[in-house]
Each structure stands twice: as C-alpha cells, then as structure tokens.
Amino acid sequence: MAFSNNLEPSSPPLVFTVHRKEPELVAPATPTPHEIKQLSDIDAQSGIHVNIPVIQFYSNDPSNEGKDPVKTIRDALSRALVPYYPLAGRVREGSGGKLLVDCNEEGVMFIEADADVTLEQFGELKSPFPCFEELLYEAPGSEGVINSPILLIQVTRLKCGGFSFALSFNHTMTDGGGVILFMYTLAQIAAGHEPSLPPPVWRRELLIARDPPQVTQSHHEYEQLTDTSNVVPTDFTQHSFFFGPAQIDTIRRLLPNHISQSSSTFEVLTSYIWRCRTKALQLDPEEDVRMLCVTNTRDKFNPPLPVGYYGNCFALAAAVTTAGKLTTEPLEYALDLIKNAIGKINDEYMHSLADLMVTKGFPLFTIVNSILVLDTTEAGFRDVDFGWGKALYGGIAKAGAGAFPSVNFHVPYKNSEGVEGILVLVSLPSPIMKIFAKELDDMLN
Structure with missing residues (x-):
C-alpha cells in the first residue's frame, strides 16, 4: 500500500x-x-x-x-x-x-x-x-x-x-x-x-541524585561515542508522513499475528520508521544504531509522582543494535528491541539516571546514529479549548530539537479526507529524506 x-x-x-x-x-x-x-x-x-x-x-x-x-x-x-x-x-x-x-x-x-x-x-x-x-x-x-x-x-x-x-x-x-x-x-x-x-x-x-550517587542501571542512551563518518550534514529538511488505520494495519501484517496483537501502535510504527530510516542512511552494517523512545515515567514510581508534577519526568528508553541486523532481520526484531527497552524503565532506573547525571556532569544523550522519538498522540494538545472549541491542529510544531535535528514526533491528526491517524514529523538530511520516503513504500511492497 x-x-x-x-x-x-x-x-x-x-x-x-x-x-x-x-x-x-x-x-x-x-x-x-x-x-x-x-x-x-x-x-x-x-x-x-x-x-x-x-x-x-x-x-x-x-x-x-x-x-x-x-x-x-x-x-x-x-x-x-x-x-x-x-x-x-x-x-x-x-x-x-x-x-x-x-x-x-x-x-x-x-x-x-x-x-x-x-x-x-x-x-x-x-x-x-x-x-x-x-x-x-x-x-x-x-x-x-x-x-x-x-x-x-x-x-x-x-x-x-x-x-x-x-x-x-x-x-x-x-x-x-x-x-x-x-x-x-x-x-x-x-x-x-x-x-x-x-x-x-x-x-x-x-x-535529585542520591547521596552518594549509585548508578545501578545500564544507560545506553548516554554513552559518549565518536562519529567515525567525518560527515556532518547541515542541510536538514522536515516532512510529515501520515499513517491512517489502513497504513497501520498494513504494517501490522508484516508481523506475526500474536506479536502484532500484543504491541501498541507506537511500538509498531516506531519499529517500522526506525528500520526504514536506517536503510535510507545506508550505514556500515557493523555500525551501532539507537532508537531513543521518550518515555513518560510519572507512573513508574512507587508511589507515583504527584499528579500535578510539571518538571521533567522522562527517560530515553534505548534500543541498540547494528545497522546490518536492523535492516535484514524481520520487523519483529526491531519491535522486540523497542519493547524490551521501554519495559526496563522503572523507579530504580530513574534514580540511577539522576545519579548518572551528577557523576558524569549532566551529559548529552547519544547522538551518533541515534534517532529520538516522542509520541504525543495521547497528550491532549488538540483538546486545549480557550472557548473557541478544540484545536484543528494541536501539538509539536516541527521535528528536530536544538543541536540534535534527528528528533521525530508522533502527532494525532485528521487528514483532509476526515481520516484520523498519526502524523509523524521527520527531520533528515535532504537527500536522505527522498530515499526514506521511498523506503516507506518499498518495505510494504
């Protein structure tokens, strides 16, 4: 399709x-x-x-x-x-x-x-x-x-x-x-x-970090790596890709039925995007690649954080593999990596993360061969009503963030035909964007 x-x-x-x-x-x-x-x-x-x-x-x-x-x-x-x-x-x-x-x-x-x-x-x-x-x-x-x-x-x-x-x-x-x-x-x-x-x-x-700090978990999302490509693309472009129910169902049919039924739309779609993007980048098969999934952790604490807490409370669940494995293994391979990474996020993980921040000097997350994705489909931006009704469009305005352009956002969206779905905001170097768009289609065909 x-x-x-x-x-x-x-x-x-x-x-x-x-x-x-x-x-x-x-x-x-x-x-x-x-x-x-x-x-x-x-x-x-x-x-x-x-x-x-x-x-x-x-x-x-x-x-x-x-x-x-x-x-x-x-x-x-x-x-x-x-x-x-x-x-x-x-x-x-x-x-x-x-x-x-x-x-x-x-x-x-x-x-x-x-x-x-x-x-x-x-x-x-x-x-x-x-x-x-x-x-x-x-x-x-x-x-x-x-x-x-x-x-x-x-x-x-x-x-x-x-x-x-x-x-x-x-x-x-x-x-x-x-x-x-x-x-x-x-x-x-x-x-x-x-x-x-x-x-x-x-x-x-x-x-706040514990005293003394105790880094008890593996935090692959903050590993400091050297980019060996010596190529720093500067001509990033942005594009939105719409995935309606028909497209999501088509992607799910690439998976064994029992895996598809037990996986969320975010997990399925993110696996698909990650695989297509990595193929488009044409990396060395032995290069490590990462998918960093922004995970709201407010309910991961025991007891949960107060409902009105408005500070940063997220983790970057890091799925890590090689470009070769990601692009040659079936789609469920990527899906399993993402589900396992998200499943590791708990109360202790967040305390370990705070401890890592102070021991490592508040590091930047890994940017080499990484893509960061945030799902806002359940955030409720479109429901914000100032007295003029709900928003026609509501949510993150563009892909990319600061010095790290490889940030994707999932936004709830109704297209011109009235179909409700998910708009994926993507940022990629201009030549790669065209290859990526073709990969989205080719992988299903």
Missing part, C-alpha cells in the same frame, strides 16, 4: 504577512513568592537545554462575536501564572552544572499579532508550517534557556476570524507532560471556568 506522501509541493508555498506588536512581559496577576527553587538533576541534563515549539490552530466561532482571543488569553495568562509562578521567573546556572529558578515575577513573553491569511489558505494544517517563524517570532531576549523568559507565547488573529496560539517552552523547566497541565489551566481560565486540574506540584527534590 503506497503512502501518498509526496515530497514535492502541489502548489507554490503559501506566503503571508504578519503584523506584530512589540513583545510584552506578562507577570502573575497577584503577588507571588520571590524565592530560589532548585531544578531536579533530570531537568539539568544537557540534551534539554532547548526551547520546544507548540502550535494550535482554532477556527472562528460565531458565538464569540466581538470577543478577542488575544485579550482573552493574555488576561487568562496572568491569572494562570499565579499558581504556576515559577514559570514567570528565570532559569539560572548554579554550581556544578545544576540549575535554579529565580522566582522573581519578571514574566513570560507575550506577542499580539495579526496575519493576512485564512485557515483555508493553509490547506492541510501540518508541519512544516509555512512562515512558522512569523507565527512564533523569536523576539530578541527570548533565545536560549538561561536568563530568558521561560515561556514565549504568540496569539495571531487570522483574516477568517480564527487564530493561532503558538508557545515555546524552556525544556529545562518542564516537559510535554508538564506543559500540557499549564496549557489546560490557561485554557480553562480563558474559557471562563475554574481550573479543574490538580494544582501544580514542584517537588523537584524527588528527582
């Missing part, structure tokens, strides 16, 4: 103009504590010293005639920052690589904007979005993660009466599971409701 994921645009790229007002800092609506809070040793790792962009698109709601989404969200933002007051502070560098938050009410950066474009002109709302840098403008002073606003938000009114809500969050402060808690709180206030979620919980000391 072909995937019909044509890499060539069928029409000229959409170009539009965005008029922005000067960025402003929005502080908590009422006074909040001025204090220094320590981030966890999971928060401080080098690989997440990046800002992650999220974007939501909303259609016009006639019942909201005369209601301005910019004012509504800005007012709600100042109120949401009262319980989430550390987000209005600034991340500072402490001693020994540790990070702190200066809770000083300095505020998050907010941008009001208008665009001369309609939702219909976008066609299918999917990454990469045209003129994305206009919908989430990186204002001077918002770059980086140290001494910068922890959140950057831009609300852009569209010509059709709809709007976009774009947010960039400092990953050292929170992860996807944490930022969605804040976004739901913000949206409920904007919609005129009292927040129904559990209040935010700091408790970063729960993920």
